[in-house]
Amino acid sequence: MTSTDSQPGLSGLATPYYLVDECRMLKAMQRIHYVQQRSGAKSVLALKCFSTWCCFDFMRQYMAGTTSSSLYEARLGYEKFGGETHAYSVAYDDDELKQTLKYCDKIIFNSLTQLDKYQSNVPANVSTGLRLNPGLGFSRYSLSDTVAKYSRLGVAFDQLPDGLESLIDGVMLHMNCENTSYSNFSAQLDWLERHLAGLLAKLRWLSLGGGVAFTRDDYALEDFCLRLKDLSDKYQLQVYLEPGEASVSQSSSLVVTVLDLVDNGLPTLIVDAGVETHLLDVLIYRFAPALEGATAIEEHELEAALAQGKTVYRVCGRSCLAGDVFGNYVFDKAIAPGHQLVFTDVAGYSMVKKNFFNGIKMPSICHRDIRGKTRLIKAFSYETFRDFLS
Template sequence: MQTRAGPLQSSLPTQMWVEFHRCWGKCGPGEARRPWLLNSIGNSSILSTNPNQATIDELAELAVVFAGAADSIATPAFVYEDAFIKSRCQHLKKISDQANCKLLYSIKALTLPWVLDLIEPYVHGFSTSSLFEATTAKNSLPAEGIVHLTTPGLRPDQISKISENCDYISFNTVSQWMRHKDDVAKDLEIGLRVNPEVSFLDDPRYDPCRAYSKLGISAYAIKEALGRRSPASHGISGLLFHNNCNSPDLQEVLVSVQKLERELDQVLTGLTWINLGGGYLFDKDSTNHDAFYEAVASLQTKYGLDVYIEPGSAFVRDAGFLVSKVLDLIKSEDRSIAVLDTTVNHLPESFEYEWRPDVLLDVDGGRFPYIIAGSTCLAGDVFGEYAFAEPLEIGSTIVMYGVGAYNLVKAHTFNGLPLPSIYSLGVNGEVTLMKEFTLEEQSARWGFEVIARFRN
């Protein structure tokens, strides 16, 4: 299903822009990320009033985009911006090329078909965590594209299909390896997932190296399993580790690699590849790029390894938006509550991990504060407290940004609320409906055969 709307036009009130700029300030000089916007907005008040800055604020750009697109988007909706995904692909490919390592996209972050098509030309392949993901990856890649897989839950009845759809598999435990090593295809590259046992995260829910972790094998256990024989004699050609989440500090890659070099030097000597996993954003806030290049170079010069990285969020996080509308405004004592046509169940981590999503045109010191809430019966269906330059109304559009990764793939349908529709925001500002979740699909999910019963 694909329907399109034409180029966007700005409809935001001038006073909103004045207040928005007063509260947010400027993002720094440079060119607009979306040059096509300039044709739509001309010399409107959203342009910076700073004579030394000929740019549009990044968040102001987004406000123009969604003010213009509001009438073209049936809410709730996830919107993914093609141009930003491409720019992230180009940026990540530049980094991987400079490091001389191989770039994979971890499709668990977002698995939409056209997004995979956008990313595919920039990567060596995709990394996956299940048979379904591996099959999707294989079917989305050209013949030369490669598929990596690791999972703590490897099913015996799926080994054959996994072998057909994967090129690399990293066993999560020694017992998993010993049970299934003879069942996989002979031409499959076999690795082990190592737990470096070095943590950088305060929240154990995100930490692969947490105490009593289910993810990976200690260096000691790997050496014990291999004994005095070379990895190759066991059919092992590589290692994978993944021990971070949304980190801006690339020094942590080097720390992890140096620990493995100390503890697994002889093992590394007998391998041909290593996968450094994901968990790093490689964005404008990232630091210590030289440490990342040093880590990759060390593995290549000391051991002659092919080095892979497999970011997920880094490709798509900031390309995704959840667009919704205000259904009701409630006065509760001295607080105002805006009820949206979406729910925290469309952004599950905002409830599970008490994460407050960013909302467009929420400003520090805004004169109109609201509690933004979802529309299910869950009392805790609340996104957080926000403030705006102008009061919200029934039908006002609310846009949450930076939600492109790990949200749609985890969203669910509590209270029978369908998943948000899915839109593509094209490189010229066109909005295209890519997928709408219908009552028929919702009914089929639960095994109802005759949808007419709901209409009588």
């Protein structure tokens, strides 16, 4: 199977490899920039989702900076991206906070206890924020439901003390995961205003977090911009968005090679990568990643597809994990060992989560710039594996 990504410069590269493509990223970047122009809302890249910094020179033309979840991410954003550096952590220790304050211009605390403990350590040139938990949000998965009952993420509205505005400059809410509905998001803001209008009027900035799929083709982008501008104007706030997946959706591929074809009643392709090792979210959230030249089908559809004579394969990784399964697919044509397969949308939460389980070869990272020039950025060796642990 020939990949559309297999252009000159990649033909001799050994798989597996990730290919990060600025040409494919451009549409999302342009929409992010458009939102800032139309609404005034600035976007900061969520490094927890995507930290492949070979693209940062390109991305900083469209985004205001980065937001982090740890000291290392904050430092990476400061050193490699520039612009605004927002720092957040579920919990800081003394040394991490001291180090983080060297790199950020906004520090966001997760709890009132951390705010009380560390607010006096924050220098005058760093803005202080607090994460709130509105108890209202959107997620299809319990694993990513930040506003669930007993959530440790942020301070509940009914726990906010009087005079909070004297301690902080802004608040951050992260209440969405893959929310594709503008009407749902707008209703969240309506609810937020009903419960928090008094505080918002006394703050300087408001971060609405990530998980809002506003760079999709079918998203109500104009309504989104107008709603954000209205919110900003009403309360005289700088509004921030923290797109992760929305920044890099459809921008990157994982290219693999079929090593074996096993048929124990269901033709199964074994590729030179793994789900747990290289596309961990596929395993966690149990979905089949998009695959070039193939259509994913559900388990209950297998028997019918096979009976109809369709070209069906289960695609699996080569780790010893029984559940190392990318998915079941109907292909456009027959596949054999030696063919390459291309998973077409793997930027978000893949490279940041890759690991050395089973000692499987780590995919290289390749970069295609906006001019179409492709280069190998990083290759991983046995020594990388060896030195990772001790």
